[in-house]
Amino acid sequence: DSGVTQTPKHLITATGQRVTLRCSPRSGDLSVYWYQQSLDQGLQFLIQYYNGEERAKGNILERFSAQQFPDLHSELNLSSLELGDSALYFCASSVGREFLETQYFGPGTRLLVL
Amino acid sequence: DAKTTQPPSMDCAEGRAANLPCNHSTISGNEYVYWYRQIHSQGPQYIIHGLKNNETNEMASLIITEDRKSSTLILPHATLRDTAVYYCIVIAGANSKLTFGKGITLSVRP
Numbered sequence: 001d002s003g004v005t006q007t008p009k010h011l012i013t014a015t016g017q018r019v020t021l022r023c024s025p026r027s028g029d030l031s032v033y034w035y036q037q038s039l040d041q042g043l044q045f046l047i048q049y050y051n052g053e054e055r056a057k058g059n060i061l062e063r064f065s066a067q068q069f070p071d072l073h074s075e076l077n078l079s080s081l082e083l084g085d086s087a088l089y090f091c092a093s094s095v096g097r098e099f100l101e102t103q104y105f106g107p108g109t110r111l112l113v114l
Numbered sequence: 115d116a117k118t119t120q121p122p123s124m125d126c127a128e129g130r131a132a133n134l135p136c137n138h139s140t141i142s143g144n145e146y147v148y149w150y151r152q153i154h155s156q157g158p159q160y161i162i163h164g165l166k167n168n169e170t171n172e173m174a175s176l177i178i179t180e181d182r183k184s185s186t187l188i189l190p191h192a193t194l195r196d197t198a199v200y201y202c203i204v205i206a207g208a209n210s211k212l213t214f215g216k217g218i219t220l221s222v223r224p
Contacts, residue, residue, distance in 0.1 A: 002157060033212075043158070043201075043214035058211055090157050099210050100146060105157030 003027065004093050004106035012112045018079040021109045025072055025093030031055070032074040033094075033103060034066055038087035049074055050097040081113045118202045118215060125221040132189040134218055136202030139183040145206045147178060149187050152217070153198040161187065161200075192222045 003026035013019055025032050034046040036059075045058035049068035060066075063081075068074040078085060088110050092103040119137040126132040138147065148163040162169055162176045164185070169176045175188040189196055201217040 002159070004157070042216060043152075045211050045213065056211060088155065092157070099205055099212050102160045102163075103158075103212060105159065107157055108155070110155075 002104040002106060004091060004104050006089075006091055006106040006109050008109060009107065010110050010112075012114065013081060014114055015081055015083060017081050017113075018077065019081065019111065021076040021078070021089050021091075021111075023074045023076070023091030023093075023106060025074070025091075026104055029093035029095050029104070030072065031094045031097055031101075032068055032072070033092040034060075034074070034076050035090045035092065035105075036087050037090065037108075038084075041087075043090075046076070048097075048099075055097055056099075078111070083113050086111055086113045118204055120200075120202055120215065120218040122216065123219040123221065125223055126192050128194060128222050128224050129191055132192040132196065132220055132222070134187040134189075134200050134202075134220060135184065136187070136218075137184045138202070138204045141182050141204055142206070145204045147176065147182075147185050148203045148205060148212075149174070149176065149200060150203065150212075150214070151196075151198040151200045153195070158201070158214070189220075192220075194222050194224065196220060197222045 005024045030051045037043045046060040048056040066076045088108045090108045092105040094101040149161040150158040152158045164176045178185045199217040
């Protein structure tokens with residue numbers, strides 16, 4: 001158990017819909033990272049928040065957005081969903097802001113878009 | 115960040131050492147070698163990292179060649195639970211990101 005929690009574990013929705021994935025970091029960790037893992041693209045970094053502020057962006061689509069709240073939990077919002085958005089979404093947390101720090105990954109949310 | 119090359123798969127017998135190679139011939143002086151693993155569809159798990167010297171922790175050992183162009187992750191006594199995809203990642207500092215390649219699939223056989 002990494003100490004990072006993600007909800008929900010599974011999500012099934014339809015194309016065009018919007019969903020919100022939630023992540024609670026380990027106690028004391030200030031950074032939250034979001035990753036997407038699909039069969040064809042592998043594990044890809046989407047975005048990082050550090051202490052409430054966006055710090056780094058990866059291959060995140062404009063239809064996706066994220067935020068980190070004062071209690072440090074984070075939400076990833078996916079809108080206008082397409083079939084290709086079906087994937088495992090992981091969040092990770094670390095103490096500081098640098099990618100050199102060890103990241104602790106949650107169990108993931110499996111999203112299926114029908 | 116430097117690119118890494120790993121064989122797609124390997125296997126080893128339970129109880130034996132598993133030696134997982136990684137090539138990073140374009141690594142620069144300030145880049146670290148990190149290893150993560152992912153057990154089927156679970157979140158990736160940090161294993162170990164190093165810069166120049168060999169490193170050991172409770173999970174594994176990391177051997178980095180003197181020229182730093184390659185490294186080997188050693189699981190000293192592999193168990194069935196070590197069956198996973200192992201990612202070798204090279205990252206530098208402030209603006210680097212954790213970029214996962216295809217990794218190497220380790221299968222531990224009974």
